[in-house]
Amino acid sequence: MKLSDFAVRRPVTIAMIFLLIVLLGLVSMNKLNLDLFPELDLPLALAITSYENVGPEEMEELVTRPLESALGTVNGIKSINSISRQGSSLVVLEFSWGTDMNFAINQMREKIDLISSFLPADADKTMILKLDPNMMPIIVIGFSGDYDLVDLDKLATDVIQPRLERVEGVASVTVSGGVKREIRISAVPQRLQAYGLS
Numbered sequence: 001m002k003l004s005d006f007a008v009r010r011p012v013t014i015a016m017i018f019l020l021i022v023l024l025g026l027v028s029m030n031k032l033n034l035d036l037f038p039e040l041d042l043p044l045a046l047a048i049t050s051y052e053n054v055g056p057e058e059m060e061e062l063v064t065r066p067l068e069s070a071l072g073t074v075n076g077i078k079s080i081n082s083i084s085r086q087g088s089s090l091v092v093l094e095f096s097w098g099t100d101m102n103f104a105i106n107q108m109r110e111k112i113d114l115i116s117s118f119l120p121a122d123a124d125k126t127m128i129l130k131l132d133p134n135m136m137p138i139i140v141i142g143f144s145g146d147y148d149l150v151d152l153d154k155l156a157t158d159v160i161q162p163r164l165e166r167v168e169g170v171a172s173v174t175v176s177g178g179v180k181r182e183i184r185i186s187a188v189p190q191r192l193q194a195y196g197l198s
Helices: 003-009 011-031 056-071 101-118 149-165 189-194
Strands: 044-050 077-085 088-095 127-130
Touching: 003 011, 044 056, 044 101, 056 077, 056 088, 056 101, 088 101, 101 127
Parallel strands: none
Antiparallel strands: 044 088, 044 127, 077 088
16 A cells, blocks of 8 residues: 555544644754754864963974974874964864863873973973863953043943853953053153162
């Protein structure tokens, strides 16, 4: 017996099956969880090292290349990219999907500990970060006004930031940009000497 013959002979049964499917769809749709950022374990890790007052070429030679060599032996690596800037080194490791990132991070720490004596003593300790989409900001707010940048920064830091932090469910609020108030002193050497100062 063909499906079309069955549908013609038993229309009530087909209608009941159709209604059952629609009802199950509506019930399951109401029970589905909606996440702004679904649970996602990105296979990316960062190794960040700061070394003040060092140019990009020296940074690459003294910090980035040794880190790349050591981290290249971590299991599950798909690719390594690095950026050497004035005073900082960033090594980005991309792992294959399915890699246990906690195990990979521990391996990275072990490899960096092995070469830490070969890195410059003045360089800061290398930070290892797992890229987590849940740490990304949900919203970014920019504002401007008739005030100067110092007053706008003070308004954002002293008024807006505390109010947003008090909102239920807000983990943190970060203010960036703006201009901080500075006091600059220009000394005249002849006048300092006249007062016996140097």
